[in-house]
Amino acid sequence: MNERKAAGVTDRRLALRNYIKLYLILIRTSIRSRMQYRFNFALGTLLAAIIQLSEFLMVAIVLAKFGAVRGWTMHEVGYLFAVMTLAKTLYRTFANEVHNLERYLVEGELDQLLTKPLPVLLSLMPRGFRLMPGELLQGGAILAWAFGEMLQTGQVTWWAVPQTLFAIVTGGVVLFAIGMATATCGFWTTRISMLQNMTEDAAQTAARYPLTLYPGWMSGLLLTAIPVGLVGYLPALYILRGELGLWVFPVLAAASCLAVLLALRFWKFGISKYQSTGS
Amino acid sequence: METISSRAVPTVQAEREAAIEAVGLCKSFKTPVVAQGRFSGIRSLFSREYTTKEAVRDIGFTVEKGDFVGYIGPNGAGKSTTIKMLTGILHPSSGSVKLAGVDPHRDRLRCASRLGVVFGQRSQLWWDLPVKDSYDILAHMYGVKDTDKARRLGEFAELLDLREFWDTPVRKLSLGQRMRADIAAAMLHDPELLFLDEPTIGLDVNAKRNIRGFLKVLNEEFGKTILLTTHDMDDIEQLCRRVMVIGGGRLTYDGTVEGLRREIGLPTEIKVTYRDGYVLPRQGDDLIIAADSRFAMHIVSRTESTLTVEVNRQEVRTMDVLRELGHWGEIEDVEMREPDFEEIIRRVYG
Numbered sequence: 147m148n149e150r151k152a153a154g155v156t157d158r159r160l161a162l163r164n165y166i167k168l169y170l171i172l173i174r175t176s177i178r179s180r181m182q183y184r185f186n187f188a189l190g191t192l193l194a195a196i197i198q199l200s201e202f203l204m205v206a207i208v209l210a211k212f213g214a215v216r217g218w219t220m221h222e223v224g225y226l227f228a229v230m231t232l233a234k235t236l237y238r239t240f241a242n243e244v245h246n247l248e249r250y251l252v253e254g255e256l257d258q259l260l261t262k263p264l265p266v267l268l269s270l271m272p273r274g275f276r277l278m279p280g281e282l283l284q285g286g287a288i289l290a291w292a293f294g295e296m297l298q299t300g301q302v303t304w305w306a307v308p309q310t311l312f313a314i315v316t317g318g319v320v321l322f323a324i325g326m327a328t329a330t331c332g333f334w335t336t337r338i339s340m341l342q343n344m345t346e347d348a349a350q351t352a353a354r355y356p357l358t359l360y361p362g363w364m365s366g367l368l369l370t371a372i373p374v375g376l377v378g379y380l381p382a383l384y385i386l387r388g389e390l391g392l393w394v395f396p397v398l399a400a401a402s403c404l405a406v407l408l409a410l411r412f413w414k415f416g417i418s419k420y421q422s423t424g425s
Numbered sequence: 426m427e428t429i430s431s432r433a434v435p436t437v438q439a440e441r442e443a444a445i446e447a448v449g450l451c452k453s454f455k456t457p458v459v460a461q462g463r464f465s466g467i468r469s470l471f472s473r474e475y476t477t478k479e480a481v482r483d484i485g486f487t488v489e490k491g492d493f494v495g496y497i498g499p500n501g502a503g504k505s506t507t508i509k510m511l512t513g514i515l516h517p518s519s520g521s522v523k524l525a526g527v528d529p530h531r532d533r534l535r536c537a538s539r540l541g542v543v544f545g546q547r548s549q550l551w552w553d554l555p556v557k558d559s560y561d562i563l564a565h566m567y568g569v570k571d572t573d574k575a576r577r578l579g580e581f582a583e584l585l586d587l588r589e590f591w592d593t594p595v596r597k598l599s600l601g602q603r604m605r606a607d608i609a610a611a612m613l614h615d616p617e618l619l620f621l622d623e624p625t626i627g628l629d630v631n632a633k634r635n636i637r638g639f640l641k642v643l644n645e646e647f648g649k650t651i652l653l654t655t656h657d658m659d660d661i662e663q664l665c666r667r668v669m670v671i672g673g674g675r676l677t678y679d680g681t682v683e684g685l686r687r688e689i690g691l692p693t694e695i696k697v698t699y700r701d702g703y704v705l706p707r708q709g710d711d712l713i714i715a716a717d718s719r720f721a722m723h724i725v726s727r728t729e730s731t732l733t734v735e736v737n738r739q740e741v742r743t744m745d746v747l748r749e750l751g752h753w754g755e756i757e758d759v760e761m762r763e764p765d766f767e768e769i770i771r772r773v774y775g
Contacts (some may be wrong), residue, residue: 164568171565179553182594258549260514263538264567342468357576416529418516421454 165268172272178277183243186343192247194280202227202288205354218356224292227354229310229378231285233317234350241322243274245346247329248338254422266417296386306385312395313385316402317377321350323405326413333416349374356382376401442526444618444650445488445511449520450504452481478508482674483520488652488667490617492646495665496654497770503674504654508622511652512542524618538567541611545623548607550595556606557591560613567614574613581609584639601632608636612643619643621653622688624662637663658770670773678773688773691764692723692735695746699730703754715749 180187205227209220218226238245244267250256259269289310296302328345332338353374357365369375376398384394458474481503484584488494498504508517511522513529513536522529543549564574582588585605590598599604604624611619620680621640625633638713641664643649655661659669661682668685686740706713711724713734720741722734732753736746743761750756 168565171562175551175554175558179551182553216733254547257509257544258547261512261537261540261542261549263534264566265534274751327770340464344467420455420515422506422515 148315158383165264168264169268169272172269173275176275177277178412184378191278191280195284195407196280196349198231198281202284213308216356216358221292221380223355224288224377225296225310226356228285228289228292229314229317229356229382230374231281232289232314232352233321235281235285236318237325238281239276239324241271241274242276243270244322244329245325245342246274247332248336251332251336251420256420260417260420261368267413270415288348302386305359309381309395310384312397313378313381316398317381319402320373320376320405321346322407323402324349324374326406326409329414330409330416333419333421336421345372350377353377353379366412373401373405433644443487444490444492444525445486445652446523447487447507447511447520448485448509448522450481450484450510450517450522451479451519451521452503452510453477453479457606471495474740475591479702480674481671482608484674484676485520486669486676486679488650488768490650491644491648492650492652492667493665494662495642495654495668496652496671497661497668498654498671499657501747502671504671505622507671508620508652508654512540512620517702531546537615538614539618541614541616541619542704543604543607543611543619543621543624545604545621545626548603549597549610550603550606552596555592555594556587556598559595559610559724563613569614573615577613578609581612581639585609585641601628603633604628604632605639608639619649619651621651623656624656625655625657631660635656640664646774652661672773685773686764686769687739689764689769690739691769693705693738693743693764694725694733694735694762695730695743695750696733696760696762697747697750697756698758699732699754701755702730703732705753715745716752720745722749 202224205223206220209215209223214220215223235311243250247256247270250259250270256266259266262269283285293302294308296306297304324345325342328338328342329350331341349368349372352360352364353368356376357368357379367374369380381394381398384387384391435580445624453473455477458476484503484507496504496507506515511524511529513522513533515549516530524536524540527536527539529540539713549563550556550564560574560578563569564571569577582591585608587606587609590602590606593602596722608621608624609619624636624640626635637660640651644664644764645653651664653660653664665682667680668678668682669676669683678688680688706716712721713724714721720736722736725733725735727733732750734746734750736743747756
């Protein structure tokens with residue numbers, strides 16, 4: 147009995163190693179495919195950087211005019227903005243195709259993935275793997291600018307850097323979970339872009355500002371049902387303003403894991419409801 | 426947790442199982458009524474209105490190992506839906522599927538590694554990469570050893586003429602080339618069972634012949650079980666030992682090609698040429714009752730010296746017809762034409 151159990155564990159470990167190897171091969175494939183259109187890649191990077199920067203400039207102009215938002219300085223809001231951008235970049239780098247699931251549902255492309263001996267997410271995610279240097283640069287620059295100022299005034303110490311990186315990773319995971327749960331609705335409705343406007347785009351934009359800006363029910367919603375508040379706002383409360391406590395980090399880790407597990411459950415259920423298309 | 430490596434199945438059991446066993450398969454699609462106007466996406470999401478369409482109703486059949494089955498029916502009859510249920514893409518609303526004893530829905534990963542699937546309208550190859558790169562990726566995906574991969578690709582390249590476009594990106598292939606490349610891709614991991622959904626759609630005569638030849642070899646020499654859907658009756662006549670016809674979501678026929686011909690009882694055309702003309706027993710009437718009134722024949726066309734009649738060979742022997750025709754003049758030559766398969770299908774589809 148024990149032997150069989152041991153064999154099962156080895157099996158699983160072998161399978162995991164196979165999956166990881168395959169994942170890397172598929173990512174390399176995506177990059178090679180994409181690099182066939184170098185001009186498109188270069189232009190996309192440039193445009194992304196410009197769009198991102200202009201978005202922040204809008205925020206910056208408003209802040210420069212009023213000085214602060216509900217007691218949050220321009221640099222603190224810049225920090226929220228940058229963390230959200232980087233977390234989103236992380237999510238979209240690895241799981242862009244989950245966000246683009248609608249295309250697979252409408253065109254019936256998912257059929258092909260379902261005939262492969264791989265979990266659908268594993269064949270889906272590497273397909274959309276893309277490097278996003280524009281977003282990375284812009285997010286990094288704003289974060290550096292915000293940190294520079296706050297380090298100088300002594301508002302934060304260098305400890306804030308690893309803490310922020312941690313928050314970016316858990317934030318990316320939370321955004322991925324939200325994206326996956328939203329995409330799963332597509333198995334029933336096929337079209338999901340409107341829903342994505344709400345749960346992804348609008349929610350992410352809202353969480354670039356301190357949640358105290360919003361009425362209580364809404365900030366509650368953004369911390370629970372669509373937990374974008376966990377990405378920048380909650381860690382910032384501790385890292386920048388010394389509120390809450392160190393327990394914020396284990397809570398972030400647990401919450402992001404829970405969110406992904408719930409989303410995965412939902413995803414699995416959704417796939418069994420997949421309707422495909424006519425041929 | 427489903428794993429890649431748990432692929433091994435007790436072979437003794439697998440030998441005894443039918444290749445495909447479908448029992449009482451049903452699939453109905455619930456489509457939400459699409460709301461119109463502003464925020465239609467969100468409103469549709471919360472809408473409780475549905476239209477239900479029964480695409481497949483109570484289909485059951487068994488396919489033995491080594492069979493070559495054609496699955497035909499008009500557009501929208503439920504062919505693709507059935508194939509998608511058999512391959513584990515769609516979950517049936519009720520009923521069950523077993524492929525060599527394994528449920529493709531409960532055990533999708535294990536089943537998928539033993540199946541080859543080709544959708545004529547879609548490619549499983551990587552669009553922007555050379556053909557050979559797709560094979561490398563698929564070999565990794567299915568855990569095919571390098572030596573096996575090289576040997577199989579060598580065989581396929583020979584049979585399907587793959588070499589001419591080995592290094593071409595898939596997006597630049599012609600439809601015929603792409604289809605050949607796709608079929609080879611589906612066979613790379615040497616599955617026992619191959620599903621093809623309209624593999625010859627839109628191809629020219631040469632490409633069709635090439636693909637049929639390959640499928641024949643797979644079936645006859647390698648003993649693969651193959652199920653294909655098609656609208657091309659030559660595919661059926663040249664390849665399939667068994668035909669299943671689906672209409673309106675139900676299986677309306679399941680048997681041999683000859684059996685299908687017989688069941689429909691299409692008239693055979695008999696054309697006789699008379700040496701010195703002929704005299705019909707009754708003028709101006711296209712339906713003629715035989716002298717002993719045991720059968721009737723329908724006159725299709727006539728000239729000075731020839732007469733073409735239709736008879737149903739289910740009801741009357743050819744000799745009786747010829748004897749009757751012999752009463753009207755001296756017969757010089759007889760030609761017979763069996764009903765065309767296209768014609769049969771037209772009748773089946775109604």
